[in-house]
Amino acid sequence: MATPTKFKALVVEKTDDGQFVRKIRARCIDDLPQGDLVVRVSYSSLNYKDALSATGHPGVTRLFPHTPGIDAVGEVLSCESGAFAVGDTVVITGYDLGMETDGGWGELIRIPSSWAVRLPDGLTQAEAMALGTAGFTAALSVLKLERAGVTRSDGDVLVTGATGGVGTIAVAILARAGYRVVASTGKSADEQFLRNLGAAEIIPRDQVLAGSERPMMKERWAGCVDVVGGDTLAAVVKSTRYGGAVTCCGLVGSTELPVNVYPFILRGVSLIGIDSVKCPADIRLQVWEKLAEEWKPAHLQEMVTEVNLDGLEEKIAAILKGEISGRVVVRMTA
Template sequence: METASTFKALVVEKTPEKEFVREIRERSIDDLPAGDLVVRVHYSSLNYKDALSATGHPGVTRQFPHTPGIDAAGEVVSCESGAFAPGDKVIVTGYDLGMETDGGWGQYIRIPAEWAVRLPEGLSLREGMALGTAGFTAALSVLKLERAGVAPDAGEILVTGATGGVGSIAVAILAAAGYTVVASTGKEADEEYLRDLGAARVVSRDEVTAGAEKALLAERWAGAVDVVGGQTLAAVLKSTKYGGTVTCCGLVGSPELPVNVYPFILRGVSLLGIDSVQCPRDIREAVWQRLAAGWKPDRLDEMVTECTLPGLEVMIQTILHGGITGRVVVNLRES
């Protein structure tokens, strides 16, 4: 596949006044970072981490100018290592993509070949980005619950922050796998959306956190997928049943965890961390295979809002203010 000499990308620049401005620019392939794999990006996505990078959050990106986008799906243009052939379709998530390495909000990326995973059969490039890091993280969470012995007949599984990207897909995957899912959200208007994804019940965020200051709460959940952190995660741990498992993969509420040891030493509750960035390749490939088959949400397309590069500015502000439901796919072919 022939490589264009220039391409469009959204570039974030830091001004002398230490402000961050975003604009779509024509970039040169020669300006991309070192790597043995060049991919023509067809689709990317918008994650909360991307919005932080786009607004100059130092915990995500420190070097500017920079192109965000922690997800990318497209076709291989060239691969010096021989791991892929021109025309192969690949998905790239995690590692340093979109953080300090120019990411998927550009029509081309150049990366180490080991960052890419071959697109599994049963999944299109667009579906790969409808899932993206959010779907991969949700699937990792379900995999860890499964491997911890949390079976579908164990009881209710709680998903917090359920209208977000990770939460929405976690609800859909768990329901498809036969679990009884309780979705927690602060957005009452989205109850029908969550039930359509497979939630058996929808509860308010306040109901989950009620009494969180207590040492322990009544046992409710056989397991949970938490994407909120903070007081919400503490309350979930305190209300998880004996021997239950909670996965932790987010901090939209807070990175702090105000909890005592009682859930762990009195009820044997397990708290499992989920990292989608440095996840080993064998697990990464296995998760994507499952997402292409039995774990692919039936209503995946209904969870997606699509935009092009020019439409990202509005979407960035919306996700930062908690206004996104489901997933945002960025179409680089139309940009």
């Protein structure tokens, strides 16, 4: 199968006066970075990190022109390493894709083959991007909770920031796995949406924070998937039951963690960091296989808004304002 020499991509460029502009334009394959794997992208997605890259945030991307898109799924066009055959379907999340390496908002990507995982049976390409980094992060969080000993009989599992990309999928996975899920959100209008995903109870975020000025709070949570950080994460740690566990994968609230040692030394609470970027390949494949089987969200399509490259501009602005619920999938093929 011949590899096209030209393709379409959304490109972010830095102007002479330091502004960042976004254009959909034709690119040449020679513009792409070196790598042994070339993939024709079928779908990508929109994540908060993509929006930061698209607006020139130096904490994500410093080299321009650049094509964002930290998620991609598609067909292998060539693989010099022999890790994949031409025609294989692969999914890529994490590593440097969409950061300094041109990402999934282009019809072609060229990357190291070690970044890719063969798409498991049980997931379509569109479903893989409905999950994407957000779904992978949510599933990795649930895996780590289970490995920390959190069981269905231990009590409620909390999901903070429950209407965001990671939060919605975490609610759905935990409910599918048989946990009683409590969803915390500042968006009261999305209560029915969260119940449809499997949340047994929805609480305002103020309720999570109530009493958090104390060194310890009343025990409530057997476990938690926290995507907020800051004061919210501190309050969750203080209110987790003896022997419980909390995963941490977000910082929208704050990068600071104002918590003391009491929950750790008096209740044996575990705080588990979640890194989806450099997750080892064996664990990465295990997580994707679970997402294709027993952890596949029951109402995955209800979380998804699908757009093409032309529709991204509006969605980039919305996700930066916190106005997106669920997942935005980017269709790269006609």
